[in-house]
Amino acid sequence: MLQQRRGHEFTRILAFGAARGENVVPNDDLVGPIDSSDEWIRQRTGIITRKRAGKDVEAVDLAEAAAREAIEKAGIDPTQIGVVLVSTVTHTVATPSMASLLAERIGATPAAAYDISAACAGYAYGIAQADSFIKSGLADHVLVVGAEKLSDVVDPTDRSISFLLGDGAGAAVVGPSDFPGIAPTIWGSDGSKWDAIGMTATYNEWEAGAPRPTMRQAGQTVFRWAVWEMVKVARQALETAGVRPEDLAAFVPHQANIRIIDEFAKQLGLPETVTIARDITTTGNTSAASIPLATHRLLEEHPDLSGGLALQIGFGAGLVFGAQVVVLP
Template identity: 60%
Template sequence: MRGSTPPTPARAQILAIDGVRGGRLVPNDDLIGPIDSSDEWIRQRTGIITRARARADQSVIDLAADASVRVLARANLAATDIDAIILATVTHFFQTPSAAAILAERIGARGAAAWDISAACAGYCYGIGHADALVRAGAARHVLVVGAEKLSDFIDPTDRTISYLLGDGAGAAIVGVGATQGIGPTVWGTDGSRAGLVGQTRGWREPGAAPPTLTQEGPSVYRWAVTAIPKLARQAVAAAGIDLADLGAFIPHQANLRIVDQFVKALKLPDHVVVARDIVETGNTSAASVPLATERLLREGTVPGGALALSVGFGAGLAYAAQVTRLPGGEQ
């Protein structure tokens, strides 16, 4: 604009990460009846032993609020310090008003810009990409990015393509101005030609129909993921200007332990890179999966704060995104 001087670009970092899982760890045996499956089949094909499920009276916004309050405390920030809230979810029952607007009010961040994004299991990595751009452009100083899902509200217990995979939880990060740039370029995209492979069984408004649940063509998504995602991961590492050997952690979307292991093999990841395997206990929590897997690594001390992590999300759309970030807590 006339007369204005472009601001010096700020540097963006992830200042804190935290999260909450549904409080009930549901074992395979509780779910196998309606899908004619077995504990052994689920463990062998997916690695899942339990999945975290929320209480019936908890909503996706309750989970998002719990994670947000925790991450604010961890970052030593007040809700009023937050300029923007990006909530990635596919399990909010309303298309409008947004879950993010309600979350803002719930945590005491009234006045913050707030919006939802729908990029399924890639949603959190999309959100980090948005937040990074906002902070670097000077449009926000602190952005709260939340991936939150109550997938158990969208399960048909007789759908053997997906019902046993899904869990509930919320993971949250605060992206803010830092002394150095701690978020690499987000490499992202969609392949809408595969939009039919995973998603809702039907739209919200089909006369006389029951509410939608989730379903997928699992083997097709599997084949796509093990081919497309290692390429995406390599692109994100190259875009960050580092080598795979510089990574401290690899945090892919927790869709299936076999998929995670195939990624590791395809990438020929050095042994010192810690691989997130939160799916074994938590299940697949879609947009919450990457931040919750990150939260576990940091909480258990498997990876030190300040290490470089490669995060990769992929899912319905098909939407995908990857970026290298410096984990909070160490030297920034």
């Protein structure tokens, strides 16, 4: 009979790390090419400024900084990491992965390492996999990183998404626990809306003479889907965890748009006791990095949230989604 691994019964997030682009970009710097205004962007998105990295900084550099902080705060050695997962859509090459390079940079080699392409849901996908790996015995500690340099794929004249996007990386170390720290994940996809968020051209079309591919979205389609369909997913995540809205200490949705975040909170019936992440106002939409960045900021500003329950939900291009309730470190 083949031998089988047995892992840990429970898992939890041990620590977070964060890195944001070093440049603060106010709305006024972006309104000219899209014939807009600071007031319009604030009203439509809630964004006042966003963080963007310099030309010499790549997403993996942000990932490294966030990962090092998370590992140090978790109190482990990089050699104890068994798997490195990086959620990103802005790696500079199609292959090899950002994760394998990151593993080498932080001293986690020979950890298993691969990238996850699930856009704004990528971090939640990574947490789901980390939880599974530790419970199955594949690893004792997993590093989950969301890292994006979205300013590399922005068309300054695009009115659908360009003014939303920022650069950053958020990291979490997941490890074994004496108590349940990560509830079952609710995840999935809706490929019928595959083209709602994406690139303006394929690489083959670019080679044939099309403009360089940049990001764009069908804003109203995404807004309606996020507000109506993702609320159902969030409720399912709460139900699966055996948690009521009033049991939550925090709500950390993907930082897509402040109107989506506020409508989420309203539809879920979150009481005023629940702290809601609104990192988008000064960081922008950082896709896979947005949930760990927002959580890191919440814990810095509200350390009393430590040990409380947080509902996190990511949703984006694909369209894909993932949600789970976690215990905050």
